[in-house]
Structure formats: C-alpha cells, structure tokens
Amino acid sequence: MSTVSLPEAPTASGLRVQDLHVRYGERHAVQGVSFSVAPGQTLAIVGESGCGKSSTALAVARLLPPGASIEGRALVGDLDLVDARGRTLREARGRVVAYMPQDAMAALNPVQSARRQIAEVLSFRQGASRSEAAAGAVALLAEVGINEPESVARRYPHELSGGMRQRVMLAIALAARPRVLIADEPTTALDVTVQAGILSLVRRLTRADAMALVWITHDIGVVAEIADAVAVMYGGRIVEQGPVETIFEHPEHPYTRALVHAPRQSRDALPKAPFQAIPGSPPLGEFPVGCPFHPRCEHALGPCAQTMPPMLERGPEHSAACHLLSARP
Amino acid sequence: MTTGDPLLQLTDVHKQYRSVRALRGVSVEIRPGETLGMVGESGSGKSTVGRIVLGLERPTSGSLRFDGRPYPRTARSLRAIRRRIGIVFQDPYDSLDPRFTLRRIIDEPLRTHGLPSGRDRIAELLTSVGMENADPDSYPTTYSGGQRQRIGIARALALEPDLIVCDEPTSALDVSVQAQILNLLLALQRERNLAYLFISHDLEVVRRMSDRIAVIREGEVVETGPAAEVTSAPQHPYTRALLDAVPATRPSERHVDANGSADPVVAA
Numbered sequence: 001m002s003t004v005s006l007p008e009a010p011t012a013s014g015l016r017v018q019d020l021h022v023r024y025g026e027r028h029a030v031q032g033v034s035f036s037v038a039p040g041q042t043l044a045i046v047g048e049s050g051c052g053k054s055s056t057a058l059a060v061a062r063l064l065p066p067g068a069s070i071e072g073r074a075l076v077g078d079l080d081l082v083d084a085r086g087r088t089l090r091e092a093r094g095r096v097v098a099y100m101p102q103d104a105m106a107a108l109n110p111v112q113s114a115r116r117q118i119a120e121v122l123s124f125r126q127g128a129s130r131s132e133a134a135a136g137a138v139a140l141l142a143e144v145g146i147n148e149p150e151s152v153a154r155r156y157p158h159e160l161s162g163g164m165r166q167r168v169m170l171a172i173a174l175a176a177r178p179r180v181l182i183a184d185e186p187t188t189a190l191d192v193t194v195q196a197g198i199l200s201l202v203r204r205l206t207r208a209d210a211m212a213l214v215w216i217t218h219d220i221g222v223v224a225e226i227a228d229a230v231a232v233m234y235g236g237r238i239v240e241q242g243p244v245e246t247i248f249e250h251p252e253h254p255y256t257r258a259l260v261h262a263p264r265q266s267r268d269a270l271p272k273a274p275f276q277a278i279p280g281s282p283p284l285g286e287f288p289v290g291c292p293f294h295p296r297c298e299h300a301l302g303p304c305a306q307t308m309p310p311m312l313e314r315g316p317e318h319s320a321a322c323h324l325l326s327a328r329p
Numbered sequence: 330m331t332t333g334d335p336l337l338q339l340t341d342v343h344k345q346y347r348s349v350r351a352l353r354g355v356s357v358e359i360r361p362g363e364t365l366g367m368v369g370e371s372g373s374g375k376s377t378v379g380r381i382v383l384g385l386e387r388p389t390s391g392s393l394r395f396d397g398r399p400y401p402r403t404a405r406s407l408r409a410i411r412r413r414i415g416i417v418f419q420d421p422y423d424s425l426d427p428r429f430t431l432r433r434i435i436d437e438p439l440r441t442h443g444l445p446s447g448r449d450r451i452a453e454l455l456t457s458v459g460m461e462n463a464d465p466d467s468y469p470t471t472y473s474g475g476q477r478q479r480i481g482i483a484r485a486l487a488l489e490p491d492l493i494v495c496d497e498p499t500s501a502l503d504v505s506v507q508a509q510i511l512n513l514l515l516a517l518q519r520e521r522n523l524a525y526l527f528i529s530h531d532l533e534v535v536r537r538m539s540d541r542i543a544v545i546r547e548g549e550v551v552e553t554g555p556a557a558e559v560t561s562a563p564q565h566p567y568t569r570a571l572l573d574a575v576p577a578t579r580p581s582e583r584h585v586d587a588n589g590s591a592d593p594v595v596a597a
Contacts, residue, residue: 048503048504048505049474049503162371191370191371191530192370192530192531192532192571192574192575192576193370193570193571193574194370195574196573196574196584200584218503218504219504219576220504221575221576221577221578222576224576224577224578224579224580224582224583225576225577225583225584226583227580244580245580245581248579248580249579258505259504259505260578260579262504262508263533263576263578264578264579266533266537267533267578269537270557271536271537271538271539271540271556271557272364272515272537272538272539272540273537274512274515275507275508275511275512275537276508277505277508277509277512278505278508279509281473281474281475281476281503281505281506282503282505282506284473296505
C-alpha cells in the first residue's frame with residue numbers, strides 16, 4: 001500500500017463543521033450548520049425525522065447519494081472533508097472519518113463472514129497481510145466486547161444477533177483508527193438492555209482513542225447517557241447547542257425545553273394520566289418561513305412567522321436561536 | 330374500570346413454531362375497559378400473544394376465552410370474535426394501503442363484516458380520532474406519521490370493538506408526536522370503555538398506559554401486577570434489568586460514566 005497524499009490529520013484534531021448546507025435538488029435539507037467536536041469528546045445531534053440530522057451525518061462522512069450537493073466546511077486538521085476528491089477522499093474514508101449506520105443488517109455483506117468484512121478494512125487501509133488482517137479482525141472483535149471472537153469471526157451476518165451485528169459494524173468503523181466517528185442512530189433498533197452495552201462501549205473506545213464522536217439520535221435519553229455536548233436540530237438548522245449539563249438543566253429554546261422535560265414529567269406521572277404533548281408534527285420537505293418551530297410553539301409571536309431568529313450566545317459555549325431570547329437578556 | 334369478569338382470558342398458552350418454543354405457558358387476562366401492558370424485548374413472544382388474541386394464529390395448546398366463551402375452532406365462527414377485537418399496527422406507513430382513500434381504509438372492516446357504513450359513519454370515525462378536517466377521499470400518503478396512525482386507529486374503531494390490540498403503536502413515530510397518539514388512546518378508552526392489550530418494548534410507555542403489566546421474556550410471563558407496583562417494586566430480576574436500562578432523564582443520573590466504563594446491563 002503506497003503512502004498517502006493526505007494533508008496530515010494530526011492524531012488528535014477533532015472535527016470542525018462550518019456553515020454546512022445540504023441540498024437535494026430544490027430541497028434545502030441542511031441550512032447552515034456549524035459545530036465542533038474535540039478529540040475524545042461526544043457531540044450528540046438530536047432531532048426528529050426530516051430535521052436534517054442524518055443529512056448532516058452523511059455529508060460529513062461524504063456518503064450522500066449522487067445528486068445531493070454540499071457546501072461549507074468539515075475540517076479535520078487541515079483536511080476539508082467537503083472539498084476532498086478522488087484519492088484524497090478515498091484515503092480519508094475509514095482513516096479520517098468513519099460512519100456507523102443504523103441498520104447493520106443492511107450495511108453488512110450477507111455473504112461474507114464477519115472476519116472477512118473487518119479484514120478487508122485492515123488490508124485496504126493499513127496494508128496488512130492476509131494473516132495479519134485475519135488476526136487483526138479477531139482482535140477487533142474482542143475489543144468491541146465480543147466473547148469468543150474466534151468463533152464469531154467465522155459467522156455470517158444472519159447468524160448474529162442485532163447487538164452483535166452492531167458490534168461488528170463498530171469493529172469495521174474502528175479498524176482503520178479514524179479521527180472522527182459518525183454514529184447514525186446505531187442503537188435505535190436494539191433492545192434497551194443491549195443498547196446500554198453498546199452506548200458504554202462506543203463511549204469508552206472513542207475516549208481511549210481520542211476520537212471525535214458525533215452521535216445522531218432522536219432519543220433524548222441516549223443524549224443524557226453519552227453526550228458531552230448537544231446540538232438540537234429542527235427544520236434543517238441547529239436551534240440550540242451547548243454542554244450537555246446546560247442543555248438539560250438550562251435549556252432556552254422552547255423545543256429543547258419540551259424535549260428534555262418530557263421524560264422527567266413522564267417519570268413523575270401516574271399510570272393513565274395524560275402525556276405532555278407538543279401539538280402538530282415536525283415539518284417534512286418544506287420548512288415554514290421564519291422560525292421552523294413557530295407553528296408548534298406555544299410562545300410564538302409575530303416575528304416568529306417572518307424571520308429566522310439568529311443564534312444568540314447564552315453562556316459559555318451555549319447558544320440558542322429563538323426570538324423570545326432577543327427580548328430577554 | 331377493572332372489575333367484573335375477564336373479557337379476555339389466556340390460560341397456559343403454548344405456541345411452538347417447528348423447534349422454537351415461542352410461548353411457554355402464558356396466562357393473562359384483561360377485564361372490560363382495562364389496559365394490560367405487555368412489555369418484553371425482541372423475540373420475547375409479545376407479538377405472538379397479540380396474534381393469538383386476534384385469532385390470526387392458533388396456540389399449540391392452552392385455552393383462550395373471550396367474554397367467557399372459548400375461541401371457536403372454525404374460521405367462520407371466529408369472525409364473531411374478530412369483530413369485537415381491533416388492531417393498531419406499529420408502522421402507519423406500512424399498514425395503510427397507499428392506493429386506498431381514507432374512506433375505503435376505514436370502511437373495509439365494515440364491509441368485510443357486512444355492516445352498514447356510509448358518509449356519516451366515516452366522518453364520525455375521523456372526528457373521533459381528531460381528523461375532522463381530513464377529506465375522506467384523500468390518500469394516506471398526504472398525511473404525516475402521526476396523522477396516519479390516527480387513521481389506523483379510526484379503522485380499528487370502525488367495528489366498535491371491546492378490545493384493541495396495540496402492537497408498538499408509537500415506536501415508528503417522532504417523539505413529539507408519540508404523546509399525542511398515546512393521549513388519544515387514553516381518551517378513547519375513557520369514552521368507550523375499551524380494553525387494550527398494549528404491547529411494547531418501552532417499559533416507561535407501558536407503565537403510563539397500563540392498569541396492569543405483564544413482563545414477558547423468552548415466551549414466559551416472568552412478572553405481572555398493577556402498573557405502579559411492577560415498576561416501583563419489581564420482584565423479578567429481569568424486570569429490574571429492564572427498569573435499569575431505561576435511559577437517564579438528565580446527565581447527572583447517567584449509567585454510562587465519564588470513561589464510558591459503565592456495566593453493560595446484559596451482554597449483547
């Protein structure tokens with residue numbers, strides 16, 4: 001394997017995304033998203049269907065389908081993933097940025113053993129020999145917490161449980177020791193008891209390797225469990241971001257408040273008591289003019305339906321985009 | 330309401346698929362107007378219970394009674410019971426035919442059972458699920474997931490059932506929409522004295538929706554009791570494991586510590 005023509009991504013460089021836009025033809029799915037993730041840290045991007053969270057993930061991982069267009073920057077060291085082309089991009093995949101999908105069954109090759117799929121990354125990315133790659137695959141399976149990795153390595157995806165398949169996906173994603181791992185709802189389809197194990201594992205491994213982890217989810221409970229920082233997306237934009245404690249204890253945007261308060265209100269409620277609900281449903285396709293949340297917001301005022309509120313600093317590394325905050329210091 | 334004779338009674342129900350023992354002696358009952366929450370993980374057999382209650386599958390052994398009478402053996406006689414049991418499916422995208430109008434979707438159970446329908450009936454059913462502004466001649470594809478689930482509920486109500494099997498009715502919906510659908514189910518139950526078999530993997534949702542809970546694992550009910558009791562003083566270790574795995578509501582209560590070295594509750 002020849003050496004790389006890659007602008008060197010320093011071992012601990014983190015990820016900086018600046019003014020990212022994604023368009024599918026006329027549809028402007030991601031409208032200027034900026035965030036950064038330090039090495040060893042976890043940023044959770046939380047939002048509902050159509051909010052642009054998966055498009056953001058796919059854009060940074062450079063896995064958007066043909067026909068989608070990206071603008072902005074996604075920097076790992078000096079390398080801009082948005083600009084990367086050809087060989088630079090090929091070399092960056094897996095080594096600079098890796099992606100872990102929600103549906104491991106769909107992502108894994110059904111006719112190849114777990115070992116072969118992991119070994120492929122090792123030989124392609126690290127120039128490992130056949131036997132080195134095979135041994136490396138087993139070592140990676142052990143690293144992702146699989147008992148009897150030798151035996152699991154020989155199995156095919158359909159012979160594995162959902163949790164094990166997701167661990168194999170993680171082994172593949174980690175094989176080339178990426179600087180940035182994008183995890184797109186990888187535990188959503190798993191049972192809660194299995195999910196807890198995967199959450200702990202991913203967090204531990206990314207910390208140990210000083211990897212920047214971006215965890216995409218719709219589940220605010222998962223955010224509470226693993227995030228260091230949080231970006232809340234709604235209608236193609238980040239509407240609030242900040243350290244996890246701030247987002248959960250002092251949320252400023254009405255949507256964030258509803259999201260973080262709902263599970264607590266639920267825990268305090270008796271069986272058969274009504275749930276606290278946000279009226280309406282999240283916008284799909286066409287985002288409303290003005291603040292995208294205004295049609296569902298109980299506090300909406302005149303300007304909310306006219307102009308998009310700017311992102312306002314609310315505290316250390318904490319910002320929110322809501323017209324109500326302009327009126328309040 | 331939780332008094333009176335059981336509406337539905339399963340006694341020592343077993344179900345075997347070739348070598349797989351899907352259910353191993355399940356006994357549960359549901360009284361009129363009551364919700365039994367059935368919580369378990371994938372492969373626990375919770376959906377099999379739903380299918381057996383609906384008469385879509387026959388148990389390998391055990392007894393099934395509806396309103397005091399055993400389930401009949403012939404498909405024809407089962408129709409009388411099926412008329413009284415509705416279903417709300419998990420995925421409102423898969424479970425509504427995109428080529429059917431709302432009218433036809435909601436009308437279908439009525440026509441299947443040779444019952445009168447008509448414009449007023451459809452409008453009344455749409456109103457009862459908060460869709461009074463929906464055009465009965467529109468198609469499901471023009472509606473959001475939450476609205477589609479309302480249409481699915483209207484269809485389940487069409488035959489005025491006594492019992493509705495709700496199999497993960499909100500797991501395909503956005504979080505902000507789930508609460509609306511659960512509130513609708515609660516309101517319909519109060520208005521109509523409906524009984525629910527509420528099947529879910531989500532213990533917190535089950536706790537909120539149910540009068541009583543049955544925790545099912547590997548085809549066996551390992552714990553059953555009033556919702557508040559099962560969730561506040563769980564007796565079985567598996568119920569405790571399910572409770573422990575419910576994610577934290579704030580970072581200060583997280584199970585996963587700063588180094589991510591928290592114990593996985595159950596190995597994958």
